[in-house]
Amino acid sequence: MANFNNSAYGELVAELLNDAIYLKDRSKRGVISTVRQYAEVVVRRILDLDPNAHVTLGKAEITSGLKSKSNDNKLLMEAVDNIRLIGNKCTHTQGLDPITEEDVVSVFDSLFDLYAYLFVDYFTRYRFGSSGAIMSSFSILPPIIRCKTLLSLYEVDENNISVIDKCSLAILKAIGLDEARAWIVEQKEKLSKVKACTKEGIDEIRKIRGDEVADEELRKAPNMYDCCMNRLSAVAVTISRNGALYSDFESAMELFNEKGFIEGDAVEVVLFNDLMQFVYLGRRPTQNNRLDKSYITIL
Numbered sequence: 533m534a535n536f537n538n539s540a541y542g543e544l545v546a547e548l549l550n551d552a553i554y555l556k557d558r559s560k561r562g563v564i565s566t567v568r569q570y571a572e573v574v575v576r577r578i579l580d581l582d583p584n585a586h587v588t589l590g591k592a593e594i595t596s597g598l599k600s601k602s603n604d605n606k607l608l609m610e611a612v613d614n615i616r617l618i619g620n621k622c623t624h625t626q627g628l629d630p631i632t633e634e635d636v637v638s639v640f641d642s643l644f645d646l647y648a649y650l651f652v653d654y655f656t657r658y659r660f661g662s663s664g665a666i667m668s669s670f671s672i673l674p675p676i677i678r679c680k681t682l683l684s685l686y687e688v689d690e691n692n693i694s695v696i697d698k699c700s701l702a703i704l705k706a707i708g709l710d711e712a713r714a715w716i717v718e719q720k721e722k723l724s725k726v727k728a729c730t731k732e733g734i735d736e737i738r739k740i741r742g743d744e745v746a747d748e749e750l751r752k753a754p755n756m757y758d759c760c761m762n763r764l765s766a767v768a769v770t771i772s773r774n775g776a777l778y779s780d781f782e783s784a785m786e787l788f789n790e791k792g793f794i795e796g797d798a799v800e801v802v803l804f805n806d807l808m809q810f811v812y813l814g815r816r817p818t819q820n821n822r823l824d825k826s827y828i829t830i831l
Contacts, residue, residue: 535582538810541573545814548573554816560631561622567639568619574646575612577810578602578653589616607652607684611645614638647673647811648680654807658800660685661694665794666804671698672788673811674780675705691726693756700760701767705776709768716760723757777822785817 551558552566572587579597581587587594589612602608618639622631651670660682661667670678682699689695704712716723778784792808794801 533577533580533806535580536577538806538813540583541576542813545570545573547814549814549816560633560636563636564618564622564631564639567643568615568623571612571615571619571643571646574643574650578608578650589613589619602649602653605649605652607645607680608649611642611649614642615646644674644676644680647677648684650807650811651677651681652684654804655681655685656688658804659692660689660698661692663800665796666800667694667698669792669794669804669808672778672784672792672808674778674784675702675776677811678702679706690722693726693728693759696723696726696756696760697763700764704764704768705771709764712764712768713761716757716764720757723760724755726756728754728756728759775822778820781812781815782818783820785812785815786820786823788812789817790823 548566548570552563552570558566568589572589575581575589575594575598576583576585576587579594579601595612598608598612618635621629621635651673658666673681678698679702682695682702685692685695686699700712700716703715778787788808792812794805796802
């Protein structure tokens with residue numbers, strides 16, 4: 533990016549996240565006002581703005597810039613508008629209505645939408661599934677952000693088996709088993725028409741593991757509907773037995789520091805590393821005993 537630099541915003545972002553997330557007993561009004569400020573930093577990154585540029589979420593030039601940059605992306609535009617509207621209640625004094633917990637939840641949900649848009653924008657340029665290393669690093673994001681990103685990508689890339697596979701599992705981890713199963717059933721007609729393995733994938737299995745294994749893979753899950761249902765059941769059992777590996781940035785940060793950076797100087801790798809570093813900027817790790825060294829190595 534020509535103008536936006538992660539390191540230039542490191543101190544500011546750390547202060548904003550401290551006041552919005554880590555500071556105890558902060559008022560709801562204060563939390564929302566700070567999230568709105570942080571959202572302006574995200575907008576600066578989306579538009580690649582100079583640090584001296586004046587940014588407010590309701591400014592006409594900002595709104596038109598976001599519409600143009602995103603092709604009027606619904607995920608982005610509705611998130612910015614919601615943060616702006618609720619933020620107005622917390623920064624202006626003409627309204628005396630109380631700020632509710634629902635307001636706080638709504639603002640953070642819109643912030644997650646902003647994060648998701650960053651990755652939607654990236655994977656619009658570099659198709660999801662084209663790099664195993666990038667998919668592995670992407671999996672270190674909190675499940676809710678992966679879920680929002682993949683649902684949005686599925687709308688425009690319904691035959692991408694990597695999107696389909698990861699989307700059903702992200703819904704499971706972010707929302708729950710019933711919701712994940714309902715999504716698969718809702719998409720059954722489409723998923724049943726998508727082969728679970730590409731010809732290249734099956735040829736690779738035949739080459740490495742033999743015809744018998746390849747034929748067994750095709751028999752078990754000939755299409756993505758069957759594949760998703762099988763995978764969902766297996767992963768749900770594992771989560772039920774062992775618990776989720778991580779649920780937010782803080783509990784995933786040790787793994788991000790250990791495995792999140794991708795080696796290489798290709799443009800798509802450099803851009804993805806920079807994006808991951810941005811969303812983890814200012815986050816504070818919490819102790820996560822599930823991330824023992826042997827498990828990280830297995831991942």
